[in-house]
Amino acid sequence: MNAQPQRTRSMRHRISLVVLTALLGAFPLLPVHAEQTSVPENAVWSSLKSDVFGDRVIEAANGVIRIEAPKRAEDAAIVPVDLHFNSEKAGRIKAVTLIVDENPSPVAAVFKFGPDAGVTHLATRLRVNAYSYVRAIAETEDGKLHMVQAFVKASGGCSAPAMKNQDEAMASLGKMKLRVFPPKAPGAEAMNRATEMQLMIRHPNNSGLQMDQLTRYYIPAHFIQGLTISQGDRLIMTMEGGISISEDPNFRFEFHSNPGEDIKVEASDTEGMKFENQWPLASSAL
Amino acid sequence: MLTGLKTFSRRTILKQGKAAIAGVLSCRVLPPGPVFAAGGVLPVRQVADGIFAFAGTDALMTDANRGEICNVGFVIGGDGVAVIDSGGSVAEGRALIAAIRAVTDKPIAYLINTHMHPDHCFGNAAFEGTGAVLVGHHNLPRALASRGEFYLSSYRESMGEALMREIRIIPPTKLINDEENLDLGGRIIRLKAWKPAHTDNDLTVLDEKTGVLFTGDLCFIRHLPTLDGSLTGWIAQLEALKAIRAKIAVPGHGPVPAKWPDALEDERRYFEVLTHDIRQAIAAGVPLAMAIRTAAESERGNWHLFDAYNVRNATAAYAELEWE
Ligand SMILES: [Zn+2]
Secondary structure, three states: OOHHHHHHHHHHHHHHHHHHHHHHHHHHHHHHHHOOOOOOOOHHHHHHHHHHHOOOOEEEOOOOEEEEOOOEOOOOOOEEEEEEEOHHHHOOEEEEEEEEOOOOOOEEEEEEEOOOOOOOEEEEEEOOOOOEEEEEEEEEOOOOEEEEEEEEEOOOOOOOOOOOOHHHHHHOOOOEEEEEEOOOOOOOOHHHOEEEEEEEEOOOOEOOOOEOOOOOOEOOOEOEEEEEEEEOOEEEEEEEEOOOEOOOOEEEEEEEOOOOOOEEEEEEEOOOOEEEEEEOOOOOEO | OHHHHHHHHHHHHHHHHHHHHHHOOOOOOOOOOOOOOOOOOOOOEEEEOOEEEEOOOOOOOOOOOOOOOOOEEEEEOOOOEEEEOOEOOHHHHHHHHHHHHHHOOOOEEEEEOOOOOHHHHOOHHHHOOOOOEEEEEOOHHHHHHHHHHHHHHHOHHHHHHHHHOOOOOOOOOEEEOOEEEEEOOOOEEEEEEOOOOOOOOOEEEEEOOOOEEEEEEEEEOOEOOOOOOOHHHHHHHHHHHHOOOOOEEEEEEOOOOEEOOHHHHHHHHHHHHHHHHHHHHHHOOOOHHHHHHHOOHHHHHHOEOHHHHHHHHHHHHHHHHOOO
16 A cells, blocks of 8 residues: 555656756757757757667658647647557557657657557647657557657747646646547448547646745656546557646547447546546537 | 848937937937837836836847837836836846936836736846835746746847846746735835736736826737737636726837727737637637637738737637637
8 A cells, every 4th residue: 555655756756857857958958959940860869769769770650650740839838749640551559659859858658559449640739848859659569660750840939838827727637528529421330430539637737847936946747647548448548648748638539439338537647646537428429 | 231230220210319309308208119229228208297118019029129029117106116017138127227217316116027928027137236126926936937947048049149148037026916006105006916817927007196007918909919828817807907997008018008998909809709719619629730720810910920929829728718
């Protein structure tokens, strides 16, 4: 019984350290990168690559995975990113790692998909602090890695990757909302159709970059670190998240649904809080 | 070359302004217009008895305009002066102090920041040593703590090293929780802290004697409003704003002065259109990335800087309204 909170705490500590180390390293670089409109395969990625994937070979995506991101991050706190998966190209995609090169904590999320989840599309929202590549690296069942990337220019003006309404975010912490969208093809086979769904979780997904005015220490980050979405007993996907996921984490995805079975969501954050919810699929329509 | 030219023409304008004052006016007020204070004195104008304001230009902050894009001003009381916003650079802050010194010798008692945005508070450092007490919304220190470092690095590209070097994030020490009066000596100004709207740290300043309201960025005219707090909160508080018994306003951006409460009409209409379009998209299941491309497009012709801020506003609006 005691092991769990302790583990949560040490995990949080470790992540905060990573955030801090990266922060000190990343911010002084910002003006330099901000002056470049395009960055070639660069030192930042080379070092990230070995940190995250070791010496594994990463191939170009070649249609296995596609990414859509705006050229310019109009709102630095909410940058929509769409990922499209094509399992016919190289077999089923097991996992996807989403990375924002220049952010203080670059690995935004690692998604792992259930064996028969059939996820073909996943959209989420990111914080983008500086001119940066946003990358998605898919791992197929054969263990190969396939990468696709988009270059996103940082927003101009006073748009900051910070919470707009902090009290509101804390007041409704952990509240969830699930939307189910009607299938794109109205005559689709009811038993075997892709269902589009959107999961929203109220959470500041706090960057931890706030400095306590009195102590001059950074307030620890507070974010959703684990998420599991399943239908009945079947896993759709899990996410290990970081602070580069926007506040109020938001996931819109298409998957193979089994009509009639409940959707179940479990989330946990760095404070050790757990949030759970369950919806009958049929009644939670648009 | 271009910068040099602009500097030259700004100097010329300023010189002409000074000549006009010397020749025609007895009070020391510079003529209105998109004039940058290339030299030492911010070209403020008198909007009421003892109240002066500078009209910023509708632009993004750059080294060429020294960050002088928002409206700033000051109120002179019997004992001291209250300054409303310090401007977008320490250079502008100093030019504002020079403008104050051109009309009064009274001490600067308060520097009031209407909210967290850099165009309103990057000039704070200029007021160190004046003895002014820095005043802000109770949420302002927290907002600056989470954004300050980011602002300092993100503006480096457009503002340039020379201006950025001396800019520091200085949070307020006197915090306003709800409403509070400041006595400037025979002159009361009323400060009000608002619920999340433009930001979560908006403050307005009303001079009771003349009915001049400094709205901060709760009121935008001509310059597209920017949304960094709560759209529904802003809309919900428009009635309370409107009910403030002021005669004229110094809006955060736009013409100085403006008729009150008519000054709120344009932004009210924009919010209505934006809210309508985004709500409709959400109800129809249109994803954020797609909805923000067309939302409030019908408002394009009514505003300056529409392209700079509308998609950002639509993004923030979508993320807020989908929780309804
Ligand atoms: Zn503002």
